[in-house]
Amino acid sequence: SQRVVIIGAGIVGTNLADELVSRGWNDITVVEQGPLHMPGGSTSHAPGLVFQTSPSKTMTHLARYTVEKLLSIEKDGHKCFNQVGGLEVATTPARLEDLKRKHGYASSWGIDARLVSAEECFKMYPHLNNEMVLGGLHIPTDGLALAARATQLLIERTSKAGVRYLGHTPVTGIERDGRRVTGVNTPGGTIPADIVVSCAGFWGVELGAMVGVDIPLLPLAHQYAKTTAVPALAGRDTNSLPNGMNAALPILRHQDKRLYYREHGGQYGIGYYGHRPMPVVASSLGLTPKDVDEQNMPSRLEFTTEDFDPAWKETQKLLPALQDTEIADGFNGVFSFTPDGGPLLGQPSHLDGFYVAEAVWVTHSAGVARALAQILTTGRSEIDVSECELSRFEEVQLNRDYVTETGQQNFVEIYDILHPLQQRASPRNLRVSPFNARQRELGAVFFETGGWERPWWYEANKDLVKSLPPSWKPVDRDAWSAQLHSPISAAEAWKTRNVVSMFDMTAFHRFEVSGPGAVGVLQRLTTSDITTKPGTVTYTLLLNDHGNIRGDIFVQRLEDDVFQIGANTATDLAYLTREAQVQEQKSPGKWIQVRDITGSTCCIGLWGPRARDVIGGISTVDVSNKGLPYFNLKKAILAGIPVTMIRKSYVGELGWEIQTSAENGQRLWDTIYQAGKPHGLIAAGRSAFNSMRLEKGYRTYGMDMTTEHNPFEAGVPYAVDANKKDDFVGKAALQRLSGQVPSRRLRALTVDDGRSMILGKEPVFYNDKVAGYVTTAAFGYTIGKPIAYAWLPGGVSEGGSVEIEYFGKRIKATVEVESLYDPGMNRLNQ
Numbered sequence: 001s002q003r004v005v006i007i008g009a010g011i012v013g014t015n016l017a018d019e020l021v022s023r024g025w026n027d028i029t030v031v032e033q034g035p036l037h038m039p040g041g042s043t044s045h046a047p048g049l050v051f052q053t054s055p056s057k058t059m060t061h062l063a064r065y066t067v068e069k070l071l072s073i074e075k076d077g078h079k080c081f082n083q084v085g086g087l088e089v090a091t092t093p094a095r096l097e098d099l100k101r102k103h104g105y106a107s108s109w110g111i112d113a114r115l116v117s118a119e120e121c122f123k124m125y126p127h128l129n130n131e132m133v134l135g136g137l138h139i140p141t142d143g144l145a146l147a148a149r150a151t152q153l154l155i156e157r158t159s160k161a162g163v164r165y166l167g168h169t170p171v172t173g174i175e176r177d178g179r180r181v182t183g184v185n186t187p188g189g190t191i192p193a194d195i196v197v198s199c200a201g202f203w204g205v206e207l208g209a210m211v212g213v214d215i216p217l218l219p220l221a222h223q224y225a226k227t228t229a230v231p232a233l234a235g236r237d238t239n240s241l242p243n244g245m246n247a248a249l250p251i252l253r254h255q256d257k258r259l260y261y262r263e264h265g266g267q268y269g270i271g272y273y274g275h276r277p278m279p280v281v282a283s284s285l286g287l288t289p290k291d292v293d294e295q296n297m298p299s300r301l302e303f304t305t306e307d308f309d310p311a312w313k314e315t316q317k318l319l320p321a322l323q324d325t326e327i328a329d330g331f332n333g334v335f336s337f338t339p340d341g342g343p344l345l346g347q348p349s350h351l352d353g354f355y356v357a358e359a360v361w362v363t364h365s366a367g368v369a370r371a372l373a374q375i376l377t378t379g380r381s382e383i384d385v386s387e388c389e390l391s392r393f394e395e396v397q398l399n400r401d402y403v404t405e406t407g408q409q410n411f412v413e414i415y416d417i418l419h420p421l422q423q424r425a426s427p428r429n430l431r432v433s434p435f436n437a438r439q440r441e442l443g444a445v446f447f448e449t450g451g452w453e454r455p456w457w458y459e460a461n462k463d464l465v466k467s468l469p470p471s472w473k474p475v476d477r478d479a480w481s482a483q484l485h486s487p488i489s490a491a492e493a494w495k496t497r498n499v500v501s502m503f504d505m506t507a508f509h510r511f512e513v514s515g516p517g518a519v520g521v522l523q524r525l526t527t528s529d530i531t532t533k534p535g536t537v538t539y540t541l542l543l544n545d546h547g548n549i550r551g552d553i554f555v556q557r558l559e560d561d562v563f564q565i566g567a568n569t570a571t572d573l574a575y576l577t578r579e580a581q582v583q584e585q586k587s588p589g590k591w592i593q594v595r596d597i598t599g600s601t602c603c604i605g606l607w608g609p610r611a612r613d614v615i616g617g618i619s620t621v622d623v624s625n626k627g628l629p630y631f632n633l634k635k636a637i638l639a640g641i642p643v644t645m646i647r648k649s650y651v652g653e654l655g656w657e658i659q660t661s662a663e664n665g666q667r668l669w670d671t672i673y674q675a676g677k678p679h680g681l682i683a684a685g686r687s688a689f690n691s692m693r694l695e696k697g698y699r700t701y702g703m704d705m706t707t708e709h710n711p712f713e714a715g716v717p718y719a720v721d722a723n724k725k726d727d728f729v730g731k732a733a734l735q736r737l738s739g740q741v742p743s744r745r746l747r748a749l750t751v752d753d754g755r756s757m758i759l760g761k762e763p764v765f766y767n768d769k770v771a772g773y774v775t776t777a778a779f780g781y782t783i784g785k786p787i788a789y790a791w792l793p794g795g796v797s798e799g800g801s802v803e804i805e806y807f808g809k810r811i812k813a814t815v816e817v818e819s820l821y822d823p824g825m826n827r828l829n830q
């Protein structure tokens with residue numbers, strides 16, 4: 001088997017060794033700079049609270065597996081997880097409401113959870129101040145991870161299985177031969193390796209730097225304190241129990257004041273996120289001392305009492321039993337934050353054999369380790385980990401300024417009630433399209449993704465709302481779904497469906513794949529035959545070997561050896577780049593260049609029944625249906641501007657994506673805007689776009705479908721060419737799958753009352769039982785009803801009646817035949 005070196009013997013590194021051993025790997029070395037009995041990283045002092053539920057299905061499932069695994073590790077009659085349950089209390093009406101939303105997430109992701117009254121909270125947790133608590137959310141399977149103990153037991157178990165552990169051994173460099181890593185340097189010499197996995201926790205930045213990889217994590221100190229003995233807990237004999245087992249009360253969260261609690265025998269442990277962010281540079285902490293102990297380890301910084309004062313006051317209010325105690329011991333403990341709060345898992349595109357598993361909480365540790373072990377063993381994690389991918393960040397998000405600012409924000413907001421559309425105030429305006437100045441003139445309200453500013457709607461269209469016909473009049477929304485929403489979007493959708501609108505499509509990823517090997521690599525990676533003639537557009541899927549979807553892309557053939565790819569994420573770029581390089585190594589004469597041209601180009605989507613009237617007069621090429629049919633493209637000159645016109649539409653209307661290089665962008669905008677004005681053209685934003693996308697049933701990768709789904713269940717079999725002769729990744733698996741009846745399906749739902757909004761991720765009930773969950777949702781302005789896409793059992797068929805739970809309320813919905821709008825594609829093919 002291949003030689004694996006894991007850097008770091010914290011909860012992640014040791015779990016990874018264990019997961020690999022259980023999959024038959026037998027040449028594993030774990031290198032740890034600290035002493036193995038207490039390495040001194042974040043794990044060594046982690047209080048180990050595991051609240052499993054989050055808005056993310058992935059993170060919840062990673063946590064759920066961690067709980068299962070820690071429950072299975074046992075010694076001397078004690079497991080490594082104390083399932084005391086988790087209680088989150090609300091002390092404000094807003095939090096009480098939000099717990100209902102959270103209860104919905106738990107139901108969606110299969111975690112048993114119960115909303116409980118104030119009385120029940122008090123019964124479960126008698127130390128609570130019953131005048132403050134309004135209610136709670138109880139999750140019986142949450143509890144305390146005995147992380148340091150689990151680490152030791154995993155070291156013991158995997159050592160017996162042949163894993164070598166080298167304590168007191170810092171990795172000082174990483175060896176490579178070309179693009180492949182070949183080993184790690186230590187003061188004792190080089191340890192050869194085929195695979196090196198950095199599980200170095202908050203030292204990840206330093207490890208990444210050894211191979212030129214920017215690791216976007218920020219180490220931050222976070223305060224944790226223990227009280228003196230609590231009289232109310234006296235009398236329990238817990239001294240003989242391992243730390244973590246010495247607790248009976250549920251783990252407790254008081255998020256309104258950014259606090260959490262656990263019991264340590266007769267004492268309380270208090271964690272606080274309300275203090276100022278305290279960034280740390282790992283390399284400044286010095287070498288891990290020879291003798292690490294509870295008080296003396298690199299991840300444990302001096303307690304700053306004044307930062308903790310508000311926490312202590314609030315704690316004594318919530319838990320009056322603590323008024324008779326003092327802070328016995330406190331520290332500022334270091335762990336990692338990232339720009340979007342997710343972990344970092346995977347490999348950089350320019351290196352072979354180097355992986356990271358960092359910025360991982362104890363909560364998700366075994367789950368992340370299993371995911372990586374599965375990726376290394378079979379090429380795929382059974383839990384979709386796209387949102388953890390190291391390669392998910394854009395270049396602009398990898399620099400220290402960005403990571404420092406956003407990492408700190410995530411620390412501050414960690415317990416805040418965040419709307420799914422919530423926007424950060426800073427950093428903003430990192431990437432703007434060439435149309436930005438014009439969009440501002442039109443009162444664009446911008447949302448940010450991947451550093452790009454994208455118009456969500458335009459205030460300039462406000463007056464159109466008054467002229468909407470009755471069937472298009474926007475319905476009143478509840479206060480939550482009304483946030484970050486404007487009825488102007490309805491007017492923008494109306495104009496697009498009935499007249500014509502222009503959309504800024506610049507932020508969508510565009511890559512150029514060129515060279516004599518381009519056809520070969522695209523043919524090998526996609527589900528379609530892309531050997532079509534230049535000038536054609538193909539919507540196709542990227543699969544893994546298991547036939548599951550790892551991306552959906554548009555392949556636009558510009559010339560024999562030049563393709564432009566319309567893609568979703570930076571991860572798609574990393575994948576294409578890596579695969580192109582792999583292929584080039586196999587056939588050296590057939591070079592392939594993969595270039596990200598997103599920022600050097602820009603794109604306007606011009607869509608609506610009058611699109612041809614706008615362009616007809618200024619185009620040098622025939623834009624009739626015959627001259628430029630659907631899913632074809634042409635180079636053209638529009639009023640002197642060189643453009644590529646691509647006949648496709650996410651919104652389901654006649655029109656083109658019109659693309660030019662960045663320096664021509666503003667002129668292109670002005671040209672189309674002027675040419676369109678006499679025909680009633682407006683600029684329209686992403687909010688209207690999303691609504692129309694759902695009406696057409698176009699899936700969003702990463703939200704509607706992921707690596708957990710195959711094309712048949714996801715409802716995109718049309719993107720698979722059943723007659724494709726050449727082999728492609730996932731072909732054999734697809735052939736096996738194509739004969740099976742899907743056990744689940746992505747379905748289109750509409751809300752029966754025509755007005756109750758849902759925003760995504762809500763649980764869906766069938767016959768009064770949770771049967772699935774919503775992926776994405778929007779109000780369908782054309783059809784006059786809210787739309788939700790949802791994963792449901794295969795047996796729930798079209799016409800079926802389901803209920804969606806939104807903040808504890810059931811909303812009736814119907815499973816629809818797709819597409820909801822223009823299923824015959826007449827609007828697109830005219």
Ligand code: FAD
Pocket residue numbers: 007008009010011012013031032033034039040041042043044045046047048049050169170171172199200201202203207222223224271288332333334335336357358359360361362363364
């Ligand atoms: P670590 O445990 O830090 O392990 C990384 C290891 O890599 C270290 O042992 C280090 O010595 C080693 N290493 C680094 N560089 C090198 C090198 N060059 N050569 C060799 N070895 C190297 N999480 C929860 O889920 N629940 C909680 O309640 C919770 N509470 C927390 C409270 C506090 C105060 C803090 C600070 C963190 C808390 N966390 C909690 C977070 C959690 O502790 C960490 O996210 C987790 O322990 C990280 O595990 P790890 O294995 O990735 O990193």
